[in-house]
Amino acid sequence: MLETIYLANPRGFCAGVKYAISFVETVYAENPEAPLYVRKEIVHNQRVVEDMKKRGIQFIDELSEAPNGATVIFSAHGVSPEVVNEAQSRKMRIGDATCPLVTRVHRKARNIKDSHHIIYIGHKGHDEAIGTMGEANMFLVETEEDVESLKDRIKEDKPLTYLMQTTLSVKDTKSIIKKIEEVFPFVEHPQKDDICYATTERQEAVSSMIESVDAMLVIGSANSSNSVRLLQLAQKTKPASYRITDKQDVNPEHIKTNGIKILGITAGASSPQILVDEIVQELLVHFPEAKVSLYPDSREDTMNFKLPKEKLTQY
Incomplete structure (x- = not known):
């Protein structure tokens, strides 16, 4: 029977994801009547994407799906110069929500x-x-x-x-x-590696608590690379660790079958806090006696990136 739920910190949205979502929301608020397109998922989380779709924001896989001169935002994951050149040739207004890292x-x-x-x-x-x-x-x-x-x-x-x-x-x-x-013994090492601070911090948070829990629950989409990495990290030590996307995926039988009394919860960098809250509440429906708290000695992610003053470039 589940007795304790520990929440990892930091978890969930990173600064780059906040930046990208805020970028789209700001452009949309400033131009609510004009069609707004986002190339690819703004971040790899279906809940975030669906919430934007409900407001009329349109998601496309390629620029060819939007008309010439359209307003298009590039996702947090970035694009190649080839995509930028295509936007330029089609006179589009482009917003670049690529994570600064x-x-x-x-x-x-x-x-x-x-x-x-x-x-x-x-x-x-x-x-x-x-x-x-x-x-x-x-x-x-x-x-x-x-x-x-x-x-x-x-x-x-x-x-x-x-x-x-x-x-x-x-x-x-x-x-x-x-x-x-x-x-290649002649390789030159970069002065600094490219793995983002948020990926590192979220992995460190899981590593610090893994010995104190019976399993980790990772909240994140299957196409979220950092969520998959968090799960792989957890499963190396606690094989019963698992990943879910939202509260519909909560499976109390997995917890019972694996004898999980202490469950740690983390969330990928593109998973919103509302998903964490909903999943915790769903767990408490099945295990009402479980106590929920932040894992001791956890810390907050205070990093933020400022949006540029000029958000759209007219090609």
């Missing part, structure tokens, strides 16, 4: 694209990876085996370095970087 990685890629070979540590097909890799010719790796396969493809004719998808697991990237060092 992702933008930093794009800038690094542009600065070294001619001088270096670049290995990109990321997940094939992820929106952030697609956007970043559009900035330069890069070699994508997801595993140590991928690094090994590059042995005969990267020459020492110019320096080699690497960039990372911001939402990766710190531990996973360490093993891949170690493999890069082994295969």
Whole structure:
């Protein structure tokens, strides 16, 4: 029987997600009558996307789905220069809600694209990876085996370095970087890695509490990379840990079957606090005696990014 629910902190929305959502909401408030399009999911959370759709904000996969001259916002994950060029050729008004930390990685890629070979540590097909890799010719790796396969493809004719998808697991990237060092001893290490502060802090919060709980419940979408990483991290120590999207996914049988008395809860960086509240309330319907509290010694995420004064660029 579930006795205790600990809430991890920090959890949920990160500064980049807040920035992207606020960007869309501000542009919408300033132009409530004009059609507003968002390319891709603004963040990887269906609840956030559906709430925006209810207000009339339209989501598209490609710019071709919006008319010439339309107002389109790029998602938090960023886009490639090819997408920007298409917007320019079609005279669109563009708002760039890319997380500033992702933008930093794009800038690094542009600065070294001619001088270096670049290995990109990321997940094939992820929106952030697609956007970043559009900035330069890069070699994508997801595993140590991928690094090994590059042995005969990267020459020492110019320096080699690497960039990372911001939402990766710190531990996973360490093993891949170690493999890069082994295969390419001439590699130049960046002054600072690209994994965002929020990803690191949320993973550290799970690591700090994992020995005090029987399992972790991760709240986040299946296509949220940082949510998946949180689950993988938790399951290494507590195999009964699991992920759900919303309160409809609450399964008391999983808790009973696995003998979970102390449950830790965290949420991916694109999961709103309202989802956490709803899921906790649903758990209490099934386990009314459970006590809910913040995990001791947790801390708040106080990072924020300011929106630009000029939010739209007319191409």
